[in-house]
Amino acid sequence: MKKYQMLIGGAWTDPASGNWFESVNPFTAAPWALVPRGSTEDVDRAVAAARSAFYGEWRSLTATARGALLRRLGDLIAADTLRLAEIETKDNGKLLAEMRGQLNYIPQWFYYFGGLADKIEGRVIPIDKPGVFNFTREEPLGVIAAITPWNSPLLLATWKLAPALAAGNTVVWKPSEFSSVSAFEFGELFEKAGFPPGVVNIVTGYGNEVGEPLVTHQHVAKVAFTGGDRTGESVYQQAARGIKHVTLELGGKSANIVFDDADLDAAVNGVVSGIFAATGQTCIAGSRALIHRSIYEPFVDRLLALAATARMGNPLDLTTQVGPITTRPQYEKVLQYVGIAKEEGAICRLGGGPGKRPECGEGWFVEPTIFTDVRPEMRIANEEVFGPVLSILPFEDEEDAIRIANNTVYGLAAGVWTTSIRRALVMSERLEAGTVWVNTYRAVSYMSPFGGYKRSGIGRESGVDAIHEYLQTKSVWIDISGNSPNPFVMR
Numbered sequence: 001m002k003k004y005q006m007l008i009g010g011a012w013t014d015p016a017s018g019n020w021f022e023s024v025n026p027f028t029a030a031p032w033a034l035v036p037r038g039s040t041e042d043v044d045r046a047v048a049a050a051r052s053a054f055y056g057e058w059r060s061l062t063a064t065a066r067g068a069l070l071r072r073l074g075d076l077i078a079a080d081t082l083r084l085a086e087i088e089t090k091d092n093g094k095l096l097a098e099m100r101g102q103l104n105y106i107p108q109w110f111y112y113f114g115g116l117a118d119k120i121e122g123r124v125i126p127i128d129k130p131g132v133f134n135f136t137r138e139e140p141l142g143v144i145a146a147i148t149p150w151n152s153p154l155l156l157a158t159w160k161l162a163p164a165l166a167a168g169n170t171v172v173w174k175p176s177e178f179s180s181v182s183a184f185e186f187g188e189l190f191e192k193a194g195f196p197p198g199v200v201n202i203v204t205g206y207g208n209e210v211g212e213p214l215v216t217h218q219h220v221a222k223v224a225f226t227g228g229d230r231t232g233e234s235v236y237q238q239a240a241r242g243i244k245h246v247t248l249e250l251g252g253k254s255a256n257i258v259f260d261d262a263d264l265d266a267a268v269n270g271v272v273s274g275i276f277a278a279t280g281q282t283c284i285a286g287s288r289a290l291i292h293r294s295i296y297e298p299f300v301d302r303l304l305a306l307a308a309t310a311r312m313g314n315p316l317d318l319t320t321q322v323g324p325i326t327t328r329p330q331y332e333k334v335l336q337y338v339g340i341a342k343e344e345g346a347i348c349r350l351g352g353g354p355g356k357r358p359e360c361g362e363g364w365f366v367e368p369t370i371f372t373d374v375r376p377e378m379r380i381a382n383e384e385v386f387g388p389v390l391s392i393l394p395f396e397d398e399e400d401a402i403r404i405a406n407n408t409v410y411g412l413a414a415g416v417w418t419t420s421i422r423r424a425l426v427m428s429e430r431l432e433a434g435t436v437w438v439n440t441y442r443a444v445s446y447m448s449p450f451g452g453y454k455r456s457g458i459g460r461e462s463g464v465d466a467i468h469e470y471l472q473t474k475s476v477w478i479d480i481s482g483n484s485p486n487p488f489v490m491r
């Protein structure tokens, strides 16, 4: 088994604890790599390295040179996608087809934010006071703590690293303890691209042993976090003590709403892919399907028929459609929710238990599961399962659909299936979600802002909006009047 080291101040380093833990392949349930178990001491060294890079070489580079580094990194990733995708699949069990797609797309974030790096401009304010010149500067925040989860390890890290670096910050990145291996390989590419030492540091380990000391470190200016909402809440509280900037991306319970005027072939595909692609382990999973009453039964039959054809198996096999659950605790959580839904009286129409097919091997599989007769007040309709479990709810009309869709604490995304332009516009206005897809689902881009309403998070990733999450504005006042005003009144 390969024994990895952490990246601190440009050097590959053993953990201060002298301990490593095993990373487990979710398909074979066997360990396949050794990950350094970081601690406060490693966090302190990494933050110090990031801080000295911030005040050192990184700061003296022009924004254009920073952008060029990011674009060079994009090229290096583009040349290495197959290898990185395979590592991701071995570490987190997601389909190789999906991880290849993500890896092929990741360079675009580095190209886009590399391009933005030297277009960060201040403004000259036509100030209301004569004899004064006022302008703004957009400045980096300092050291950014990037904390990422296991479901799309490199993509979600990229969403933080690309804008943070383009804006001139330095980074300490803590990947999930369940999927750290690709981070080490990614770290090598930063070095190869020529980033100065300490600009990107990687400290691995557990949430309480590395995440917490990182969030509370006095020299961390901002925490950029993706993960569960409970952890997000605690990260937010800890960051508040240091009055730190935060962005939080915390998952959801997204509604995929099908009206009777929809293109039903497209809608069936969209609802199935919204929940079963990525084995439901995605923050934007369309885990609630809201179906217009007049088409309810026939549409449910079509969903069941399509979902029943899903091929489970080895995620490295490009024909597999549903892979294993990434972690054992998550596997147990998903099965627990299946049990809760049954107890609540939802009707299980497909799946409803562990995947025991021969092609599932030793992996942590859950059968694609569909519940009907779900009522809005049930836990299965409100809580994030993060697995291949779909809840189906009927609705009567637009008003009813909006009420049910918005009736959760989350607000990450929503899907609407309709051929009416009026309905598309009304729904996209009234749905409380950071992303609304009409006649499509699970589309993201480096160009378009992504983030949550309500308990799904704070701040936006991707697009021009994202770079402003990593900048602060300074207002500069220069007296050009040559006068000495009255010192005892405000200017």
Ligand code: TXE
Binding pocket: 147, 148, 149, 150, 151, 174, 175, 176, 177, 205, 206, 207, 208, 210, 211, 212, 215, 226, 227, 228, 229, 231, 232, 234, 235, 249, 250, 251, 252, 282, 283, 284, 330, 333, 384, 385, 386
């Ligand atoms: O996530 P955690 P977990 C949801 C999903 C899942 C649930 C739990 O519903 O079932 O969260 O998953 C680090 N201070 N999502 O437990 O704990 C941790 O080490 C600082 C939604 O795996 O949120 C990891 O690097 N950091 C989600 C990261 O936080 C801490 C994606 C995320 O782990 C910490 C994943 C602490 N006190 C899960 N505790 C999405 N939004 O897509 C843990 N961490």
